[in-house]
Amino acid sequence: MQQLKSYQSLLEKEFSKQKYGKQPVSLYEPIRYLMSLGGKRLRPMLTLLSYSLYKSDVKSVVPFAAAVEAFHNFTLMHDDIMDKAPLRRGKQTVHEKWNVNTAILSGDVMLVKVYDMFLNIEPAKLKLVLKAFNQCAAEVCEGQQWDMEFETTDVVSEAQYINMIRLKTAVLLGFSLELGAILADASEDDRKALREFGTNIGIGFQLKDDLLDAYADPEKFGKQVGGDIIANKKTFLLIKAREKAQGKIKRELAEWLAVKKFNKKQKVDAVKSIYNTLGVQTLAEKKVDQFFRKGFDNLERLSIHADARALLKNYAEALIGRQS
Known part of the structure; x- marks a missing residue:
């Protein structure tokens, strides 16, 4: 349990120091807002736990685990628009607090930042990581499209x-x-x-x-x-x-x-x-x-x-x- 708390603390420190971007404020503030809402941090925690099965220097991969959480929140920002969701983690969704167009653009730049966060992976592993990530990201989009198509599919x-x-x-x-x-x-x-x-x-x-x-x-x-x-x-x-x-x-x-x-x-x-x-x-x-x-x-x-x-x-x- 103490180990989990330690990992959680490492992640929250990483999230708090991420800058994402400065201007225009209306583009980057929604990202900081969404990331600050917390949540279970399930996905980055799984990255740290997986790494810890083999190596002990977990702190060294925290920035890359944070990239996974940023990608997850990018999908939430856009999903909430498509679902017309009023709340996320008990707070206003980004498109409700700002507007739909801002939420679309903030999500777009958030995805770009995910790739920036991965760039510090050592070159020998970067291609393997990006190949796995790109497949995953495409499949997430496929799943969202199926979800929307099911709305108008009778059975x-x-x-x-x-x-x-x-x-x-x-x-x-x-x-x-x-x-x-x-x-x-x-x-x-x-x-x-x-x-x-x-x-x-x-x-x-x-x-x-x-x-x-x-x-x-x-x-x-x-x-x-x-x-x-x-x-x-x-x-x-x-x-x-x-x-x-x-x-x-x-x-x-x-x-x-x-x-x-x-x-x-x-x-x-x-x-x-x-x-x-x-x-x-x-x-x-x-x-x-x-x-x-x-x-x-x-x-x-x-x-x-x-x-x-x-x-x-x-x-x-x-x-x-x-x-x-």
Whole structure:
């Protein structure tokens, strides 16, 4: 636990000293604002934990872990525009606090800064890092596009949804771990195992987020609870509900999905009631566990002593029980 706190402190110090740029202030201030909102810092933490499996000088790779967090926040800035999200981590989203055009440009320059942050990686590793990063970044965009296309697709299968969240969310966790492994000179087999570990826990993590969107304590969640239901987002919960619903429940669910004008709380409560009747919350919880188990199986393939991976495993296990 103390080690995690130490890594967290190193990351926060790095974030606080990042300048990003000066003028115009309206371009760079949204970046500083978004990065200052905190969050779990999950992705850079995974980079540090991955590196620490092989080497002890973790401080030397903190700037590169910070680049992963900057990329993640770039995606959030643009995702929030596309989702018309009012809140991020309990605060106004960038496009709400400033405007949409500023949020687009700030996100663009934020991505440029990510590449700047990677440039100090030693030349022998830089090409490998950038190749892995570029693949990951492209897949994140593919996942976001699939997510938007699903909004106008009548039927989305469980397999299609899992693939979408793998691309949109999970591959970045996989890259975060692979980055630490590359920087630590890990073997190709270990790099692959860590990437797959991250991808599988990332899918589990997003499925958990789907659950929290519907069932979290509003004061702890930091986002609008029930936002996915209000927007008719085809989450795992909705996909399974549509698969299982019959008769009256099927008609009721269809009516809520079709209605244009409604009371938000009433819709959220009604759809959650359908979910509860059909048992889809339990199905989602089982699916979360399934992907975490797959991830832990990947972790067992590492060519290091079991004690060395305990901290990383414990950190990942904590994701299952999170409530915010």
